[in-house]
Amino acid sequence: MHRINRRDFLRYSGFAGFSLLTGGIGAILEGCTIHSTKTPKSFVTPLIVPDTAGPLALYKPDSENFKIEAGTAKLKIVNEKESLLNVYKIKHQEKTLINPTILVQKGQELRVTLENGLSEDTIIHWHGLMVEDKMDGHPAYAIKPGERYEYKFKVKNRGGTYWYHPHPENLTAKQAYKGLAGILLVEDDEELQLRQSLELELGKNDIPLVIQDKRFDQAGNILYNPDDMEKIMGFHGNKVLVNLTLNPLLKVAKKFYRFRILNGSNARIYCLSLHSEQRRDFIPIYLIGTDGGLLDKPYKINKFFISPGERADILVDFTSFNTGEELFFKSLAFDPMDNEDAENMDNMGMQHDSLKAGEEINILKIVIHRETEKTFKIPQNLSSLKPINIKDSLTRKFRLSFTGKQWQINGQTFNISQFPVIVKKHSKEIWEIANDKKSMPHPMHLHGFMFQVLQRLNSPKQVQDLAIDQSGRTAMDLGWKDTVLIWPGETVRIAIDFTHDFTGDQVYLFHCHNLEHEDLGMMLNLKVKE
Incomplete structure (x- = not known):
């Protein structure tokens, strides 16, 4: 798999002199390191x-x-x-x-x-x-x-x-x-039915988890000062917060818990998994929802990628664990696919202290705190999902690429007064979004409408390993989506129904949810014509 490398990056962007001044691409582009960035004892x-x-x-x-x-x-x-x-x-x-x-x-x-x-x-x-x-x-x-x-x-x-x-x-x-x-x-009604069947209470055993990485200055204030390289690669933090909590600890009862996970980071992708420290093993989790609500049924998985803007709704069964047992939500080490040539770069680190993209990170410590008398079973039918009828649908193609100093969609960057994508109200379309081989992952977000992922093509092995069907889709691709992660060299096909009941032409956006990419112009206006 080919990825944008340091040499290409410097040549395309004209930053050869810049790299000598700053010390090079460093932690963002360096190959991933497999070690935890925080000790379990610090999560208190x-x-x-x-x-x-x-x-x-x-x-x-x-x-x-x-x-x-x-x-x-x-x-x-x-x-x-x-x-x-x-x-x-x-x-x-x-x-x-x-x-x-x-x-x-x-x-x-x-x-x-x-x-x-x-x-x-x-x-x-x-x-x-x-x-x-x-x-x-x-x-x-x-x-x-x-x-x-x-x-x-x-x-x-x-x-x-x-x-x-x-x-x-x-x-x-x-x-x-x-x-x-x-x-x-x-x-x-479907939400309420699920909560009643498992006695889920918001803030008790139904808990949103907003995951964000940040940098802080010596005074403790959030530091946001991306240099030109970080604007192109994305700005990564040196600390990971969950719900604005550093090194968080959650004490749970021996029952089902629901976690509504949002990747609220600007650029960092996570490969989330639940791990038992004592058993040294991964704990099954049940994916029950994605961006647009509940799935048709629970999907038992061990890990999943979640990119900026995406949501994952999961259930975890803590009933079989011992009181006092410790578990961790982790982001597992993975290939971030944002660098091809990592040789001879050990001394080319960034001036900033940031966690590397793809590095293993402890996210949240969970301790089994108390017993409970009731037992529950996960409902096997959660929702009814109707596929979009794509018969006779127009196929529209998009290419994600890097040219000069900018990421582009179909060779274009954002202009607030231009409308490069025009669709008809009530139409249904298939979008084929192809990411260049020499690129990096892009979480692509559509405003105004939900879509359904139809297929992944030419996916990297770490994504193929998570596929659950012949179309190459992962569990995170199921249901209704508004954001989908597209890896270098990969093409993702999605179906969109542009039906709405608003009056007049409507203007929405299609953009990368790596927010540095968005601000750099990796965004297009989408006009839905009456």
């Missing part, structure tokens, strides 16, 4: 979970109208130091909720006022929600400091785990990295 900080106040607090809109402020706040994250973050704030019952977990019902009407308390433009993108383009967070609608933006929309999505984050042009990566991100949960 109680995991933040949705509660009634504070970070990730659960918020159920008690009326159609509520206000979200994009502003700043200080939280203790590293060594009891107060870190200054960009955050979303909702004031509720005389409390200020930080990056709240918003819980809404399918069919609910929402009126949300965004107030920009930052010193730069911003706008909220409701990631995964099917809303009118003016409600979607297109950068054309970004507001200036001190201004407000009014959202009004009906929640049309299936029950599932969605999220909200900033989307201003050239500022998305910075604002998201500095902390602007929150979970949005949608409930419907």
